[in-house]
Amino acid sequence: MRIDVVSIFPEYLAALDLSLIGKARRDGLLDVNVHDLRDHAHDRHRTVDDTPYGGGAGMVMKAGPWSEVLTGIRESAEPRSGGKRPVLIVPSPAGAVFNQRMAYDLAEEDHLVFACGRYEGIDERVVEWSREHFDVRPVSLGDYVLNGGEVAVLAMVEAVGRLIPGVVGNPESLVEESHSDGLLEYPVYTKPSEWNERPIPEVLLSGNHAKIARWRRDEQFRRTAERRPDLIFALEPESLDKGDRAV
Ligand code: 6GU
DSSP states (O other), X not given: OEEEEEESOGGXXXXXXXXHHHHHHHTTSOEEEEEEGGGGOOSTTOOOEEOOTTOOSSOEEOHHHHHHHXXXXXXXXXXXXXXXXXXXXXXXXXXXXXXXXXXXXXXXXXXXXXXXXXXXXXXXHHHHHHTTTSEEEEEESSSSOOSSSHHHHHHHHHHHHTTSTTTSSOGGGGTTXXXXXXXXXXXXXXXOSEETTEXXXXXXXXXXXXXXXXXXXXXXXXXXXXXXXXXXXXXXXXXXXXXXOOX
């Protein structure tokens, strides 16, 4: 998968050299390119923002540098088989909220481009113009405000990157994690079996795999109902098994 990130703080994205995502890059599974938007501002002060039409607080990112950098990225991308357009993700608190479903969908794409806005956002005409060549998706991490899209991009690239085959060493570990089945994950324990006068749940020592599976599933429901009741309401009836019941 190819990933391009455009930012006025490219140093923020240095973390993409680390850990699992860094290894995936070195292994050739991810081709990540970070672009400095200011390289596409051609005045003496490398200006990327200006005051908003209609007045109001803050500054708005100018269209010119954005159109230049996005055109360069598009032209440098190989023509895609089937004419599939790259996905342009615009991180914004005004976007659709990112979730595991979206991460799975994005992991199927060949080319993701992230446009990190700062200030009050990017001139809306850039977003409209981009639809000609990109599949444009404004995406938010959640209902709170960050100063810019960079931290959101780190989160999204990690969530998507780890779903690409070969990035996570043991693909089994993707199956039983939070949100993979619409529920939060069950609690886990390791040795010693008693610590600080606290034993682990007895069932986990029973050797009865069906019973353990049932206990874990019940714990998933208990946790989800307590911490994220919204997820219980969103469950597809078909995703429930015969043993599921109100916990
Ligand atoms: Cl994706 N960007 C910004 N600037 N703020 C956010 C966000 C994104 N998600 C939540 N708050």
